Amino acid sequence: MNEFTSRIPDATVRRLSLYLRFLEDFERLGVTSVASVALAERGGTTAAQVRKDLSHLGSYGKRGLGYSVAELTGVLRGVLGLDCTWRVALLGAGRIGTALVEYEPFRRRGFHITTVIDNDPCKVGTRLGKIRIRGQGELEEALCEDRIDLVIVAVPAPVAQGMVDRVVAAGIKAVLNYAPVQLRLPEDVALRNVSMLVELESLSYALARHRQ
Amino acid sequence: MNEFTSRIPDATVRRLSLYLRFLEDFERLGVTSVASVALAERGGTTAAQVRKDLSHLGSYGKRGLGYSVAELTGVLRGVLGLDCTWRVALLGAGRIGTALVEYEPFRRRGFHITTVIDNDPCKVGTRLGKIRIRGQGELEEALCEDRIDLVIVAVPAPVAQGMVDRVVAAGIKAVLNYAPVQLRLPEDVALRNVSMLVELESLSYALARHRQ
DNA sequence: GAGTGTGAAGCAGTTCACAGCG
DNA sequence: CGCTGTGAACTGCTTCACACTC
Numbered sequence: 150m151n152e153f154t155s156r157i158p159d160a161t162v163r164r165l166s167l168y169l170r171f172l173e174d175f176e177r178l179g180v181t182s183v184a185s186v187a188l189a190e191r192g193g194t195t196a197a198q199v200r201k202d203l204s205h206l207g208s209y210g211k212r213g214l215g216y217s218v219a220e221l222t223g224v225l226r227g228v229l230g231l232d233c234t235w236r237v238a239l240l241g242a243g244r245i246g247t248a249l250v251e252y253e254p255f256r257r258r259g260f261h262i263t264t265v266i267d268n269d270p271c272k273v274g275t276r277l278g279k280i281r282i283r284g285q286g287e288l289e290e291a292l293c294e295d296r297i298d299l300v301i302v303a304v305p306a307p308v309a310q311g312m313v314d315r316v317v318a319a320g321i322k323a324v325l326n327y328a329p330v331q332l333r334l335p336e337d338v339a340l341r342n343v344s345m346l347v348e349l350e351s352l353s354y355a356l357a358r359h360r361q
Numbered sequence: 362m363n364e365f366t367s368r369i370p371d372a373t374v375r376r377l378s379l380y381l382r383f384l385e386d387f388e389r390l391g392v393t394s395v396a397s398v399a400l401a402e403r404g405g406t407t408a409a410q411v412r413k414d415l416s417h418l419g420s421y422g423k424r425g426l427g428y429s430v431a432e433l434t435g436v437l438r439g440v441l442g443l444d445c446t447w448r449v450a451l452l453g454a455g456r457i458g459t460a461l462v463e464y465e466p467f468r469r470r471g472f473h474i475t476t477v478i479d480n481d482p483c484k485v486g487t488r489l490g491k492i493r494i495r496g497q498g499e500l501e502e503a504l505c506e507d508r509i510d511l512v513i514v515a516v517p518a519p520v521a522q523g524m525v526d527r528v529v530a531a532g533i534k535a536v537l538n539y540a541p542v543q544l545r546l547p548e549d550v551a552l553r554n555v556s557m558l559v560e561l562e563s564l565s566y567a568l569a570r571h572r573q
Numbered sequence: 574g575a576g577t578g579t580g581a582a583g584c585a586g587t588t589c590a591c592a593g594c595g
Numbered sequence: 596c597g598c599t600g601t602g603a604a605c606t607g608c609t610t611c612a613c614a615c616t617c
Contacts, residue, residue, distance in 0.1 A: 156570070157566070158607075158608065159563065160608070160609095161608090162562075162563045162566050163559050163563055165566075166556075166558065166559045166562040166563065167543060167559065169562075170541070170558075184575085184576060184577090185576075185577075186576085191543060192543055193543055193545065194609095195609085195610075196576085196577095197609080197610060197611070197612095198608095198609065198610080200576090200577060200578065200579090201578085201579085201608090201609075201610090203577095203578095204577090204578060204579070208577085208578070210576075210577045210578075211576085211577075211616085211617065212575080212576055212577045212578085212615070212616040212617050213574070213575045213576055213577080213616070213617045214575080214576070214577090214617065215575090215576065215577085216577090228566065228569075229562050229565055229566050229569070230565040230566055230568055230569025230570075230572070231562065231565060235565060235568065244459065244460035244463055244464070245460045245464070247456065247460070248456035248457045248459070248460045249557070251456055252456070252457070252557070254541055254557075254558050255557075255558070255561065258558065258561070258562065260561055260565075298568060299561075299564060299565075299568065322567075322568060322571055323564040323565075323567060323568050324564075325557075325560055325561060325564060329382070329466055331379060331403060331404055331405055333405065339564050339567035339568070339571075341560040341561075341563060341564055342560075343555060343557060343560055344378075345461070345464070345466075345467075345537075345555060346378065346382075346466055346467070346470065347375050347378045347379065348537055348553040348554075348555055349467065349470070349472055349511075349537060349553075350374075350378040350381075350441050350443065350470070351371065351374045351375055351378065351553060352511060352535040352536075352537055352551050352553055353441055353442040353443060353447060353471075353472075353511075353535075354369070354374050354377075354440065354441050354442055355534075355535060355551035356442055356447065356510060356511065356534060356535050356551070357440075357441070357442025358368070358442075359534055359551075360442070370585075370586065372585095372586070372587095373586085396597085396598065396599090397598075397599075398598085406587095407587085407588075408598090408599095409587080409588060409589070409590095410586095410587065410588080412598090412599060412600065412601085413586090413587075413588090413600085413601080415599095415600090416599090416600060416601070420599085420600070422598075422599050422600075423594090423595065423598085423599075424593075424594045424595050424597075424598055424599045424600085425594075425595045425596075425597045425598050425599080426595070426597080426598070426599090427597090427598070427599085428599090
């Protein structure tokens, strides 16, 4: 279909992200062409679903053959906005934040964490890898100076909303939230929650059902 | 409706988990009764959605009044299986695994990490908090001895599938996966993925759309 | 023949609107 | 009157089935 005007459903975008990962594996293995059914079994979905998902991008498959791994990889990178570097700030240098800074797959995908902010005066001025931790007073200044595109929130729940309010006011349009709170923010700011607690509790529900 | 026979949609279960969090906040504030609209605005959803979600549990609301905070809290804990302790094993004592072991909200909710497994011989025998790290050779033995209910996977992608195959063979019915791979496992084992990369890439998609 | 692309049908979750109860 | 509980309408994602192309 049309690559630019129509929005791609959220569920599809998440699967596209998976397909890209699989395609990179195939590329590494020297596979040059791949059928929808191969992507489907890797992703735990159906071939029809894969084709429908990919049809959102345009018509890149060859009938009787499948998709060119190299071509589709490129298209997916483009659509997902992974053909450039995104500058990321981390709020909160606690255990989770620290783990994220050093999470290699982020950097490999073009997410560069350039800025770290923490409230704790003991941490301010120390280094996390190569990055100097800055105090929360410097938040707006840092976002602007470092030309940040995206903010990861990994501060304690009670202070999270206050911090993102400032982040939004500074014009940031994308927030990834690890704090166990539901953040309130304007329509035009994209928000994703990584809620370990919600996932764990939905497993608990599954176990409890199983149990009785 | 019926509490036991009918399955609750996944999307609803995740929201129930949020509602429970809000109810605990209300309880702490001394609020005794709460209307659907109050839960809705906290959760970023609609009052109708909240009522529909809660109707899956039975009829606990009072017309003209709302829901009893104490009663609903108890019901939600019961339904989500949070009225007991779940014994959890962590595979992988890397940065993410380490952060999880020390994540206080898990323990507060009744998820007790009692067991840690790691491949690295240097780590085996050392302690993570109070827990002695055991080698992967001891996996089956540890799961059985510690009567584990649920496993968190935080090992590098390439070894994840092999480890979960053994976990599943040992009879575990719930897996929380932090590794950036799509795990293949039997129908009757519950699986949730916490994919930081997928979330980040879907934000990247949102930014890229915004951009042009 | 193998495998894509897609309208049409099916299904699931969400929203609406209102009857009914405290 | 306020607020719940719920059938009915709606919306949007998924699955199906098949024409079409390499």
